[in-house]
Amino acid sequence: MTDWRAVFGHDEPYDEQVDGIETAIETAKAGGYTVIEGACGTGKTMIALTAGIDLVRDPDTDYDRVFVLTSVKQQLRQFETDLETINESLPNQWDPVSGLTLIGKADVCPYNRENRGGVTDDNVYDRCETLRERTRDLTGEGGSTTAGALVANAKSQQIGLADSANAPSPSGSTGNARGANYLETADEPTPYPPEMPEYNTGGPAGSEVEYCPFYAQYLEDLPEEASDGSPLEAVPFDVTETGLLTPEDLVTQSVRHGTCPHSVMGAVLGDVEVVIGNYYHAFDPTTTAAFTGALLDSSTFVVCDEAHMLEPRVRDLVSDGVADSTLRDAETELSRVLQPVRFEQEGRSTQGGSKTADADLVRAELNDTDVSTEELERTLEFVQDLRGELDRRIRAHLERTHRGWQSNLTDLSDDEIPLREPTEPGEDELSVWASEAGYSDAVWVRADSVGAIVERILNEAEDEEKSRAMPAVGRLLGEWYRRDHTTNFREIELERTWDEMEPADTWRRAYTARLALHNCVPSDAIGSRLSAFGGGILMSATLEPMDAFTEVTGLQYLEREENRPVIKRQYGLHFPERNRESFAVSLRKFTYQNRGSPAEESPTRTAYAESLAQIARLPGNVLVGMPSYGEAEWAASTLEARLTDKPVLLDSSSSDGATESLKDEFFAGDGKVLVTSLRGTLTEGVDYHGDRLSAAAVCGVPIVNTSSPRTKAVRRAYDETFGDGFTYALTVPAVRKARQAIGRVIRSPDDVGVRILLDERYARDSWDSVRPFFPDNSAFQPVSPDMLEFGLERFRKRLEEDS
Numbered sequence: 102m103t104d105w106r107a108v109f110g111h112d113e114p115y116d117e118q119v120d121g122i123e124t125a126i127e128t129a130k131a132g133g134y135t136v137i138e139g140a141c142g143t144g145k146t147m148i149a150l151t152a153g154i155d156l157v158r159d160p161d162t163d164y165d166r167v168f169v170l171t172s173v174k175q176q177l178r179q180f181e182t183d184l185e186t187i188n189e190s191l192p193n194q195w196d197p198v199s200g201l202t203l204i205g206k207a208d209v210c211p212y213n214r215e216n217r218g219g220v221t222d223d224n225v226y227d228r229c230e231t232l233r234e235r236t237r238d239l240t241g242e243g244g245s246t247t248a249g250a251l252v253a254n255a256k257s258q259q260i261g262l263a264d265s266a267n268a269p270s271p272s273g274s275t276g277n278a279r280g281a282n283y284l285e286t287a288d289e290p291t292p293y294p295p296e297m298p299e300y301n302t303g304g305p306a307g308s309e310v311e312y313c314p315f316y317a318q319y320l321e322d323l324p325e326e327a328s329d330g331s332p333l334e335a336v337p338f339d340v341t342e343t344g345l346l347t348p349e350d351l352v353t354q355s356v357r358h359g360t361c362p363h364s365v366m367g368a369v370l371g372d373v374e375v376v377i378g379n380y381y382h383a384f385d386p387t388t389t390a391a392f393t394g395a396l397l398d399s400s401t402f403v404v405c406d407e408a409h410m411l412e413p414r415v416r417d418l419v420s421d422g423v424a425d426s427t428l429r430d431a432e433t434e435l436s437r438v439l440q441p442v443r444f445e446q447e448g449r450s451t452q453g454g455s456k457t458a459d460a461d462l463v464r465a466e467l468n469d470t471d472v473s474t475e476e477l478e479r480t481l482e483f484v485q486d487l488r489g490e491l492d493r494r495i496r497a498h499l500e501r502t503h504r505g506w507q508s509n510l511t512d513l514s515d516d517e518i519p520l521r522e523p524t525e526p527g528e529d530e531l532s533v534w535a536s537e538a539g540y541s542d543a544v545w546v547r548a549d550s551v552g553a554i555v556e557r558i559l560n561e562a563e564d565e566e567k568s569r570a571m572p573a574v575g576r577l578l579g580e581w582y583r584r585d586h587t588t589n590f591r592e593i594e595l596e597r598t599w600d601e602m603e604p605a606d607t608w609r610r611a612y613t614a615r616l617a618l619h620n621c622v623p624s625d626a627i628g629s630r631l632s633a634f635g636g637g638i639l640m641s642a643t644l645e646p647m648d649a650f651t652e653v654t655g656l657q658y659l660e661r662e663e664n665r666p667v668i669k670r671q672y673g674l675h676f677p678e679r680n681r682e683s684f685a686v687s688l689r690k691f692t693y694q695n696r697g698s699p700a701e702e703s704p705t706r707t708a709y710a711e712s713l714a715q716i717a718r719l720p721g722n723v724l725v726g727m728p729s730y731g732e733a734e735w736a737a738s739t740l741e742a743r744l745t746d747k748p749v750l751l752d753s754s755s756s757d758g759a760t761e762s763l764k765d766e767f768f769a770g771d772g773k774v775l776v777t778s779l780r781g782t783l784t785e786g787v788d789y790h791g792d793r794l795s796a797a798a799v800c801g802v803p804i805v806n807t808s809s810p811r812t813k814a815v816r817r818a819y820d821e822t823f824g825d826g827f828t829y830a831l832t833v834p835a836v837r838k839a840r841q842a843i844g845r846v847i848r849s850p851d852d853v854g855v856r857i858l859l860d861e862r863y864a865r866d867s868w869d870s871v872r873p874f875f876p877d878n879s880a881f882q883p884v885s886p887d888m889l890e891f892g893l894e895r896f897r898k899r900l901e902e903d904s
Contacts, residue, residue, distance in 0.1 A: 105155040107195070110147060110186035117672040118144050118151075124668055125152035129402055129636035130162060133666030134656060136408075136647060137640040138876065140674040141848050145640045146176070146183045149404040150375070152638065154187065154198055156402050157374050164402045164635055169377045171406035172414055173786030177202065180377050180406070181345060188344045197344035200375035201366065203382055203393075204348045209362035211286045211315060211352070218297035218311075229363075230566035232297075232313040239312060240320060245302055248321035252359065255298035255314035287352040291315075292359040315361040322360060332368040335360070340369050371395050380414045384630055397630070403637035407786070409644055409837045412653050415623045422594070422617035423570075423577045425609070428488050430570035431552075435481040438463060438558050442474055458562035466561065472547075472554045480551045483535070483544050484574065490534055491616065494518060494593060495608050510611040518593040523813035526587040526821075531616075545582035548575040581618055587821060588622040590814035619811060621818035628655015632663060642844055643837040645876045647671070649829055673877055676850045682896040683843075683856045685864035685872075685881040686712060686889050691728070691801030699735035706735075708886060709800060712859055714743040715890045719855065719897070721772045721795030726779040726842040728803040730754050736800065737776040744774070752777035768793050779803040784842035796855040797846045802862055802871055804835040836874040839863075855896060856881070857889075 105122055106114075114122070117139065125135040125148065135152075139145045153167030169180050181202060188197045206225055212218035213225045220228050240248045284291045292314075299309040322335035333340075337358035340346060346354075346369065355362035370376065370393070382393045389397060405411055438458060445460040467474065498518045499506040506513060520529035535545070552575025560566055581591065594615040595608075603610040620626065631637070631654070644650045647669045651657045660667040689695050689705050696705040717723050717740050725740075727733040730753055737751040750767055752760065752775065760782055767775045772795070777783045780803065805812055812831070819826035839858065846854035858864070862871050864883040875881065884892055 105151050107192055108154045108158070108187060108198075109151045110183060110190045114147075115144060115675070117675070118148050121145075121148040121670060121672070122152045122155075124670060125149070125638050126155060128666050128668045129156055129164070131666050132399075132636050133668065134631065134636060134659070135638045136644065136651060136656070136667060136669045137638060137672070138642065138644040138647065138670070139640060139672040140642055140877075141844060142674065142676055142850070143642075143672045146179050146406070147186075149406070149638045149640060150180065150183055150187060153402040153404060154374065163400055165400040166371075166373065166396065166402070167375045167404060168383070168396050168401045168634075169375065169404045169406065170380050170383050171377075172380055172410045173407050175786045175788060176406050177377060177379070181347065184345050184375055184377075196341060198375060199340050199343065199373040200345040200377065201340075201351075201369055201373045202346070202348055203366065203370075203376065203378035206363050208348060209352050209355075209366065211284060211291060211356050211362070212297065214286045214352070215284060215295075217284060217295050220297075227565075227567035229313070232311065233316050234566045235310055235564075236312045236316050236320065239300060239302075239310075240317070246300065248317045251298075251300060251312055251317040252292075252314055252321055254300055255293045255317070258294050258298045286356055287349055289353045289357050291356045313361070315356070315359065316364060318358070318360040319364040333372050336365050336368050340373055345375075346373070367392065380411070380418065384415045384626070385418045397633045399633070399635040401634050401637075403631070403634040405637065405639040407641055408639040408650075408654075409641040409834075409841075411627060411639070412623060413834065415627050416620055419620045419623055419626045420618060421577050421580055422615045423574050425488065425491060425614040425616075427570045427573055428484055428491070428616075431555075431574040432481065432484045432488065434555050434559060434569055434571045435477060435484065435551075438555050439474070439477055439481065458558050462562060463558055466554060466558050470550070470554050472550055476547060476551055477555075479544060480548055483540055483548075486538060486540075487531075487535075490531070491593065491614060495595065495612070495614055498593075499608060506608075507606045510605075510608075513595075513597060513608075513611050515597050516595040517810045518595070519810035519814075520591045520593065521586065523590065523810045524817045526817070528586055529591040531591065532581070542582060545578050548578035551575055577616065577618065581616075584618065584620075588620065588818045590619045590621055590811060590818070592617050592619070592810055619814070621815045622653075622822050624653050624655040624658070624822070626655075627653075628658050631655060632659055632665075636665075643840040645671070645874055646833065649823075649833050652823055653829060671876055674847065674880075676847055676852070679899070680851075680853045681847050681856065682892065683881045684889060684892055685858045685883050687861045687864040687883060687885055688712060688859050690862060690869075691860050699731060706739075709859060710736075710739045710743070712857075712886055712889055713740060713798060713800065715893060716796055716798045716855075716857055717744055717747060717749075717774045719796045719893060722767060722789075722793060723772070723774045724784070724789070724794055724797040724842070724845060725774060725776045726784050726797070726799045726803075726839070727776065728779060728801045730778045730781070732800070733776045733778050737774075740774055740776065748773045750775045752781055752783055754778070754781070757782075779838045779842055780805075784838070784845065787845060788848055789845045790848040790852065794846050794854060796857065797843045798857040798859060799839045799842050800859045802832070802835050802860055803838045804831050807831065832871060833874060836871050840875070853900060855893065 105126065121137055128135045129152070137145060137148070150167065156162050156164040157167060171177050171180065184198060184200050191197065206229060207213050207222050210220060210225055210229060212220040213222065236251065238244060239246050239251060282295055284293050284295045297311045298314055299311055302308045302310060319335055322337065323332055324334045337360060338354050351366055352362045355365045376396060378393070381388045383389065383397065383403070441458060441460040442463055495518065503513060520531050521527050552572035555571040556569040559569060594617045595612045596615065597611065598613045600610055639654070651667055656667045659665045688708050691705065691709060697703045713725060713736060725736055727736050734751060737749050741749045750763060750773055752763055764783065764787065767773055775783070779799065815830045816826035819830040823829045843856040843858065846852065846856055858881060862869055863881065866872060
């Protein structure tokens with residue numbers, strides 16, 4: 102065992118930290134994974150970073166980096182903080198641990214950050230690719246200039262003193278003593294003008310083309326042999342001396358040298374010791390193919406933080422779908438590629454000024470592939486007929502379920518149209534329709550290749566790199582054909598929107614429709630990705646039952662089939678017990694069958710309302726978690742009617758900005774009640790430390806809507822794979838949501854508060870009890886509803902005595 106204590110960022114580790122670090126190091130040396138459930142205060146981030154950095158710096162291991170994945174921004178910040186703490190505590194002779202936080206192109210592009218050069222959040226990815234491609238064309242083999250000349254050209258395109266004396270500086274720009282204006286971002290002036298520079302290719306008027314000077318500088322800094330080695334030499338600062346390179350530092354240091362922050366991030370990626378990102382960076386096929394693929398190997402020690410979210414997040418990432426509007430755009434793209442060929446065959450020519458590719462270009466591009474004009478025509482017919490079939494099925498569904506829907510479009514809600522019986526695996530109805538319509542397997546399989554060539558032809562014709570619809574449609578059609586019908590579920594999703602541009606009597610005015618292909622059981626996708634890494638840690642405060650977790654994440658397969666060790670550790674809450682009280686209240690189950698709709702009065706609702714009011718009257722801030730936003734609205738209105746001296750705040754499904762404002766309002770001033778959904782963002786990843794929260798109550802077991810076709814399909818697939826679909830797919834995730842919510846109260850040794858679970862399934866041992874899924878279930882004292890008030894009052898008096 103190496104001396105990991107030299108890496109550990111604090112004076113003295115807890116016993117749990119010693120065990121966790123040493124277990125993780127030894128397990129990773131054997132190519133395995135450590136699974137840690139640790140309550141708040143365990144110091145899981147420090148455990149993971151210490152173990153990983155020790156392995157990376159141990160010359161006897163093959164580990165080159167630590168790759169941190171988390172789904173919560175607050176946890177990302179915690180890893181940054183702990184890494185900085187480690188660097189501050191390292192022995193004097195040690196180099197700092199280099200680190201990098203990954204963020205999206207929109208957050209680092211100087212033009213997008215300042216809304217200049219025609220770059221916006223909506224077009225930053227397409228615009229960037231176009232400008233990069235144009236910059237490469239200008240400077241590459243056969244190009245008309247050099248990267249250095251483009252940089253000099255951009256620097257010369259300043260607004261001089263004579264031109265700008267009477268003009269205000271544009272937003273996002275700053276001036277120098279001579280009156281020249283420069284783009285400024287991250288409080289750092291760049292060497293370039295506020296608007297995108299242009300380069301004259303030497304032709305007549307109108308031959309000027311825009312390019313990116315930041316990318317040109319990056320290309321200029323690349324050594325000629327970079328294609329055979331690391332592009333790190335193009336980075337104008339020493340990352341090994343920087344320690345953690347935060348996103349703001351990345352932008353500041355890059356633009357100071359006039360180079361592209363996103364390119365620098367990519368260049369640094371493979372050479373830092375700690376990379377901090379999110380699940381997309383390891384599990385999203387598009388992201389890994391384009392950006393982080395080099396990290397996915399045995400030289401990487403991976404840390405999956407908030408690992409209870411790994412299964413649902415990866416399920417979304419490895420599922421697929423395209424909207425009806427995307428199918429429409431794909432149809433248009435295919436028509437535009439085919440039009441000049443058709444016109445030529447008919448003896449006509451395309452209209453002047455059209456951006457549509459000419460016939461020669463289409464033929465030349467097709468000649469370089471195995472895609473034929475006939476395949477393009479057949480794919481166009483298929484996409485057209487597919488849209489028609491989609492339209493027919495949606496109208497038939499609405500006639501069946503919402504008679505008279507055309508006169509009441511505003512009454513429609515989100516919906517699903519399953520394409521097979523969710524509880525019975527079998528071929529979907531759309532595949533059957535296509536076969537009966539005469540479309541062969543080849544049309545599905547070849548759609549991916551057709552999409553790629555359509556994108557290439559249109560980008561070449563328009564001299565613009567941009568996202569096209571047909572590649573996405575082609576990928577979906579190919580996957581639709583290839584994937585099985587047991588662990589994958591196909592359906593039409595209807596999302597409630599509103600588009601005044603659509604005719605008033607069509608469903609398209611009220612809905613966005615989407616063909617969806619859901620991966621119901623992502624264990625293979627998770628397991629195969631984890632298999633690529635050398636080893637690592639998966640950790641969360643809520644992983645119990647651990648055996649179920651290792652099954653649904655594919656870890657048991659790694660242990661059984663690849664003989665890689667999987668070691669489990671659980672560390673409980675070690676803060677003073679006297680500072681907390683925990684109750685499981687034996688109220689009748691809060692299920693729809695018992696409670697009825699929110700508009701109805703029922704004995705069950707009355708009993709819950711009374712208990713919630715008792716909890717809400719506690720001093721300080723109180724958090725109430727409900728199974729859905731609809732039930733949260735009911736609880737908030739009920740509490741408002743019962744409380745006269747305490748404000749009640751209601752969280753709804755809204756933007757991040759609105760949620761942050763609500764949270765700030767909750768924290769400010771005297772005590773309040775905040776009511777939210779247990780499936781929202783305020784019950785996970787939010788640190789209610791200190792006196793920000795005195796009590797948290799969870800109402801019911803937040804199992805998702807079991808009548809949803811997709812939920813039925815997931816349950817059936819889990820039955821097939823793991824034997825108990827209801828427990829694995831529904832109950833366990835719901836209990837983790839509840840545990841996350843009540844875990845918001847006690848966040849430090851000095852925090853004081855009450856945790857309350859309202860529902861007899863938390864309080865009693867029965868056939869549907871969830872008590873076994875709580876590792877510390879003995880900590881939650883079962884009480885009857887009439888004893889809850891007594892228990893709360895007793896805790897309050899004890900606190901008064903202590904004070």
